[in-house]
Amino acid sequence: MTFRQPENLIKLNITPAKTAFLLVFFVMFKNRHFLNISALICLRDKHILPHIFKFSDFLNMTQWQAHIPYNDLPHLPPQQDIETKxxxxxCITARAALAQLKQAAELIPNQSMLINTLPIMEARASSEIENIVTTTDKLFQSLQLDNDNIDPATKEALQYRNALFQGFQSLARLPLCTQTAVLVCNAIKQPHEMTIRQTTGTALKSGTTGKTIYTPPESESVIRDKLANWEKFIHESDDLDPLIIMAIAHYQFEAIHPFTDGNGRTGRILNSLLLIDKGLLSLPILYLSRYIIENKADYYHLLLRVTSEQDWESWIIYILKGVQETADWTVNKINAIRQLFEQTRQYVQQHAPHIYTHELLNLLFEQPYTRIANLESAGIAKRQTASKYLKELNDLGVLNEVQIGRDKLFINPRLMNLLRGNENEFTPF
Structure with a gap:
């Protein structure tokens, strides 16, 4: 249908821009609610339609106010063109990097080496974004210690790791959905039971000024409606690249803010699960929180720009850059771990062939902090023999023996150095 200006408007010398402005307000007045651009999508006049989009973007932008619950958070997909040049x-660059990461992970003979190490690093970084600070060493140590000897921040970061695993396992039973989000958030926040938010008064405030910067939607029915739309968008947007879907869905989940706590960490786990659900990864090993930590101010700034200005392009590009940089970084890390594994294998076979087994070497890379009981439970050796093996590896410089409280642990120092930092070099044997 082609729109023609009424004669009385022409006599008043109404420009296309002014005509669009009047049309927008006519639709708003008629429907008695904020503009839904689909009501005007039938218009095809090339002079008027661009102005309609400009006015509708402006009105959608101005309807949001930081201190008012954003119950009018627009449904997905976004109205404007998302797949810009x-x-x-x-997106092409990020997809290529992610494909290389998937291949690198699949080339590792023992994928337990990755699943037991890289998610720990993601757990530490994602928790740090929420100012829950621990260290990589503490996290690996805590896997070998009694629960009573673990500090609260480390416990909470470990729960993130467990939540990631539970979410990953749930994909075998059901597709990514609201139920997945509830499962993940409960695992993060245990022993507290997390349900869809029913309380009022939730507001996000600036850490420096204390000023309210965003108030998410309120009422369980509104939140569930937004989540149903979020879920539908994830699974019914086949025309969009999965990475673009992930970026848009992550913003929307953070904007919905469905839980009283744990939303950010839950949302970042859902990113990994979405990539697995879409077949872009086989394991939850994309260490995206590292990129977010290094660009934390931009993360929050660009999230807010989508809300306040509908600036989807800057946000999506931020996420795509993060995927590309993180995938490249992780591929280099995986290659370094493979090289270290091979050098360690050759060194132990040459200097201690009587204790070398493939199972023993795998264990030292699956658990960078190892104890005698680990060898026993893996069926590698009885306690006395296991103790002898670990002490001999300590004497060879393959492991370092440390005392933590009453616990005696053996560290794989070269592997831990790789896992702690950005460098991919290690001291040769």
């Missing part, structure tokens, strides 16, 4: 350019 700039976004598609970054």
């Amino acid at each position: 700039n976004i598609l350019k970054h």
Whole structure:
């Protein structure tokens, strides 16, 4: 249908921009609610339609106020063109990097080495984004210690790791959905039971000024409606690249803010699960929180720009850059771990062939902090023999023996150095 200006408007010398402005307000007045651009989508006049989009974007932008619950958070998909030239350019680069990561992970003979190490690093970084600070060493140590000897921050970061695993395992039973989010958030926040938020008064405040910067939607029915739309968008947007879907869905989940706590960490786990659900990864090993930590101010700034200005392009490009940089970084890390594994294998076979087994070497890379009981439970050796093996590896410089409280642990120092930092070099034997 082609729109023609009424004669009386022409006599008043109404421009296309002014005509669009009047049309927008006519639709708003008629429907008695904020503009839904689909009501005007039938218009095809090339002079008027661009102005309608400009006015509708302005009105959608101005309806949001930081201190008022954002119950009018627009449903997905976004109204404007998402697959811009700039976004598609970054998407191609990110997809290529992610494909290399998937291949690198699948080439590791023992994938337990990755699943037991990289999610720990993601757990530490994602928790740090929420100012829950621990260290990589503490996390690996805590896997070998009694629960009473673990500090609260480390416990909470470990729960993130467990939540990631539970979410990963749930994909075998059901597709990514609201139920997945509830499962993940409960695992993060245990022993507290997390349900869809029913309380009022939730507001996000600036850490420096204390000023309210965003108030998420309120009422369980509104939140569930937004989540149903979020879920539908994830599974019914086949025309969009999965990485673009992930970026949009992550913003929307954070904007819905469905829980009283744990939303950020839950949302970042859902990113990994979405990539697995879409077949872009086989394991939850994308260490995206590292990129977010290094660009934390941009993360929060660009999230808010989508809300306040509908600036989807900047946000999506930020996420795509993060995927690309993180995937490249992780591929290099995996390659370094493979090289260290091979050098360690050759060194132990040469200098201690009587104790070498493939199972023993795998264990030292699956659990960078190892104890005698680990060898026993893996069926590698009885306690006395296991103690002898670990002490001999300590004497060879393959392991370092440390005393933590009453616990005696053996560290794989070269592997831990790789896991702690950005460097991919290690001291040769």
